[in-house]
Amino acid sequence: MAETPPPPDDRVVLSARGLTKHFPVRKGLRRKAVRAVESVDLTLRRGSVVALVGESGSGKSTVARLLAMLHPATAGEVRLRGEPVSARFGRRFRAYCRQVQMIFQDPFASLNPVHTVRYILTRSLRIHHAGLSTPELTARLAGLLEQVHLTPPERYLDKFPHELSGGQRQRVSIARALGAGPSVLLADEPVSMLDVSIRLGVLNLLRELTTELDLAVLYITHDIASARYFADTTVVMYAGEIVESGDSEAVTQDPAHPYTRLLIASAPDPDRPGGDREIPARGEPPSLITPPPGCRFHPRCPQAMERCRTQAPPALPGPGGRAVACWLYDTEAPE
Amino acid sequence: MNQPVLEISGLSVDYGYHDDAVHALRDVSLSLGRGEVLGLAGESGCGKSTLAYAATRLLPPPGLITGGEVLFHSRTGETLDLLRLPDDELRAARWDEIAIVFQGAMNSLNPVRRVGRQLTDVMAAHRPGVPMSVHKGRARELLGLVGIPADRMPAYPHQLSGGQRQRVMIAMALALDPQVVIMDEPTTALDVVTQRQIVERLIALRAELGFSVVFITHDVSLLIEMADRIAVMYAGRIVEDAPAAEIYAEPRHPYTRGLLGSFPPLRGPRRALSGIPGAPPDLASLPPGCAFAPRCPHAFARCEGERPELSGGRRLSACFLPADGPVAAVQGVAPVE
Ligand SMILES: Nc1ncnc2c1ncn2[C@@H]1O[C@H](COP(=O)(O)OP(=O)(O)O)[C@@H](O)[C@H]1O
Ligand SMILES: Nc1ncnc2c1ncn2[C@@H]1O[C@H](COP(=O)(O)OP(=O)(O)O)[C@@H](O)[C@H]1O
Ligand SMILES: [Mg+2]
Ligand SMILES: [Mg+2]
Numbered sequence: 001m002a003e004t005p006p007p008p009d010d011r012v013v014l015s016a017r018g019l020t021k022h023f024p025v026r027k028g029l030r031r032k033a034v035r036a037v038e039s040v041d042l043t044l045r046r047g048s049v050v051a052l053v054g055e056s057g058s059g060k061s062t063v064a065r066l067l068a069m070l071h072p073a074t075a076g077e078v079r080l081r082g083e084p085v086s087a088r089f090g091r092r093f094r095a096y097c098r099q100v101q102m103i104f105q106d107p108f109a110s111l112n113p114v115h116t117v118r119y120i121l122t123r124s125l126r127i128h129h130a131g132l133s134t135p136e137l138t139a140r141l142a143g144l145l146e147q148v149h150l151t152p153p154e155r156y157l158d159k160f161p162h163e164l165s166g167g168q169r170q171r172v173s174i175a176r177a178l179g180a181g182p183s184v185l186l187a188d189e190p191v192s193m194l195d196v197s198i199r200l201g202v203l204n205l206l207r208e209l210t211t212e213l214d215l216a217v218l219y220i221t222h223d224i225a226s227a228r229y230f231a232d233t234t235v236v237m238y239a240g241e242i243v244e245s246g247d248s249e250a251v252t253q254d255p256a257h258p259y260t261r262l263l264i265a266s267a268p269d270p271d272r273p274g275g276d277r278e279i280p281a282r283g284e285p286p287s288l289i290t291p292p293p294g295c296r297f298h299p300r301c302p303q304a305m306e307r308c309r310t311q312a313p314p315a316l317p318g319p320g321g322r323a324v325a326c327w328l329y330d331t332e333a334p335e
Numbered sequence: 336m337n338q339p340v341l342e343i344s345g346l347s348v349d350y351g352y353h354d355d356a357v358h359a360l361r362d363v364s365l366s367l368g369r370g371e372v373l374g375l376a377g378e379s380g381c382g383k384s385t386l387a388y389a390a391t392r393l394l395p396p397p398g399l400i401t402g403g404e405v406l407f408h409s410r411t412g413e414t415l416d417l418l419r420l421p422d423d424e425l426r427a428a429r430w431d432e433i434a435i436v437f438q439g440a441m442n443s444l445n446p447v448r449r450v451g452r453q454l455t456d457v458m459a460a461h462r463p464g465v466p467m468s469v470h471k472g473r474a475r476e477l478l479g480l481v482g483i484p485a486d487r488m489p490a491y492p493h494q495l496s497g498g499q500r501q502r503v504m505i506a507m508a509l510a511l512d513p514q515v516v517i518m519d520e521p522t523t524a525l526d527v528v529t530q531r532q533i534v535e536r537l538i539a540l541r542a543e544l545g546f547s548v549v550f551i552t553h554d555v556s557l558l559i560e561m562a563d564r565i566a567v568m569y570a571g572r573i574v575e576d577a578p579a580a581e582i583y584a585e586p587r588h589p590y591t592r593g594l595l596g597s598f599p600p601l602r603g604p605r606r607a608l609s610g611i612p613g614a615p616p617d618l619a620s621l622p623p624g625c626a627f628a629p630r631c632p633h634a635f636a637r638c639e640g641e642r643p644e645l646s647g648g649r650r651l652s653a654c655f656l657p658a659d660g661p662v663a664a665v666q667g668v669a670p671v672e
Pocket of ligand 1 (some may be wrong): 023024027034054055056057058059060061062063116288
């Protein structure tokens with residue numbers, strides 16, 4: 001197991017470099033591509049939550065699916081503990097799938113309605129830990145349910161998904177993911193479909209598991225306020241690209257990229273009633289089949305400059321150790 | 336409050352019959368002031384859509400209005416009893432006086448008809464004598480009002496974004512210059528940036544055209560910002576009804592308090608929040624007392640056996656706790672200045 005040299009940052013579990021996904025589509029007779037994810041870099045560390053925030057269609061789910069190896073990448077590289085993951089088959093790949101577990105938005109759709117909680121969790125345990133004895137299995141089942149606060153476990157084991165509330169179902173999906181003994185959780189909008197009053201309960205549970213099990217968590221959301229609440233690091237995506245990333249508090253309290261500012265200014269904010277606020281941009285996200293040249297945000301950006309129309313900005317160092325993909329932060333820019 | 340334009344009193348709705356009946360709406364009273372934006376908040380399944388449908392008599396089977404009254408007061412001083420109006424008069428009133436934007440309405444545009452035509456269709460149906468050229472001009476104007484360039488008139492729904500389709504629905508609701516617009520989760524399926532644009536446009540139009548709005552959403556944080564007054568529903572009843580700023584600064588009902596605490600703030604200090612323990616109740620088998628008691632951190636013996644009525648003066652709340660009692664004390668938020 002110890003064949004690889006230790007990576008420079010030993011808390012890094014999963015990292016992606018230049019991750020790109022173009023979906024081929026046909027438009028009339030011509031072949032085109034939806035450029036859904038473009039050269040994304042992402043690092044997940046143990047015991048830490050990274051939020052991936054963006055509007056619908058910005059490519060968040062595609063990033064998660066690429067990281068979970070559910071899609072082949074068009075380009076780029078994913079490393080688990082420094083080791084590149086390439087093939088989508090074989091023993092190494094199966095180990096990867098055990099380590100990197102996904103939680104989906106819709107717990108109705110992701111749990112098979114004809115199976116009991118016992119069956120669903122047993123299956124997850126058996127797939128990932130062959131040769132468990134029956135007493136071990138029973139103990140593990142109870143342990144999983146306790147971990148997600150479905151107690152006493154006996155009350156839930158023989159229930160079918162439809163007999164549970166939305167929040168309980170999502171807890172079962174989390175337990176199923178934990179059954180694999182993962183080190184990474186990819187949670188794609190895990191609370192968006194739940195009743196408002198129980199969302200925070202599920203996020204608090206995920207936070208607790210992150211700390212207790214030293215997990216690396218990717219939290220995908222369109223709700224930037226929940227990213228501030230739950231995530232250590234916030235990464236903002238726009239039209240398939242990362243526009244800003246850094247400490248959640250810094251990103252939300254002092255957004256640097258013009259798009260992040262738009263997102264923050266648009267979010268409901270009870271402390272600023274009246275509706276007469278300055279919204280820093282208009283318009284809608286672009287087509288990903290023919291994205292704008294240069295910075296993909298430039299057609300909507302109130303601060304767009306000439307070079308923004310032709311040159312895509314790289315991730316530049318922004319205030320407070322943040323990375324901002326915006327020419328406004330180019331210190332070497334000719335005036 | 337100024338003269339109300341819509342008065343709902345004692346409205347009750349069941350889905351189904353006898354023992355299996357789901358009591359989706361129970362004794363709901365609510366009034367909408369002229370020019371007011373009234374927010375209707377509550378989690379999914381609490382009866383918000385049922386209220387919108389019942390008040391306009393559009394309840395689909397097996398929904399049944401089992402009691403109550405809905406009065407509409409027109410600008411000319413005429414009063415319509417909506418639940419007892421003959422069908423044809425009700426149909427006429429529906430777009431003319433009260434327009435509704437249904438939940439998910441943007442997906443109910445006819446996919447094979449140009450959006451401009453769909454706007455003029457509505458107008459032609461209600462104003463048959465008026466020449467088509469006038470309707471077309473009005474359709475252009477309406478699209479402009481909601482922020483869609485008039486050259487999108489010939490577009491088919493699939494050629495528009497979700498946000499644009501929702502704007503078309505709002506334009507359609509405003510087509511006959513109604514006095515009341517009921518909007519059921521009009522922005523729930525949209526991104527925050529689009530939501531913000533639509534809400535701003537709606538508030539500006541309200542000031543310009545002088546209609547009243549019932550804005551239904553589960554997102555109480557949005558309502559705090561945009562509504563004049565908020566009614567909070569839980570399990571088919573209104574549990575609190577008060578000016579938006581006061582609901583935010585000093586919620587009286589523990590459910591309102593819990594709901595507000597379910598939205599992490601974007602600004603201010605970061606602190607641990609818990610949402611509300613438990614889950615909303617099954618409407619087919621409600622407890623005898625307060626429906627919120629099983630989840631309420633302040634519940635005491637009386638709450639289990641007896642149901643608190645919605646009461647108070649300008650601020651209404653359905654809770655046995657004293658208005659300045661534990662709820663106000665526990666949260667420690669600053670009172671309104
Ligand atoms: N299998 C697919 N084939 C073609 N296009 C896709 C596919 N999956 C996603 N897309 C497109 O990729 C873009 C990003 O989608 P997605 O990752 O689901 O965004 P998000 O999760 O941020 O809403 C969208 O334009 C979407 O239509
Ligand atoms: N057609 C129907 N048949 C039976 N029950 C229904 C029907 N429509 C709604 N309900 C029930 O009525 C309650 C209120 O629903 P609804 O008014 O849609 O709530 P909301 O709009 O607040 O989400 C829910 O518990 C729902 O299950
Ligand atoms: Mg998605
Ligand atoms: Mg509804």
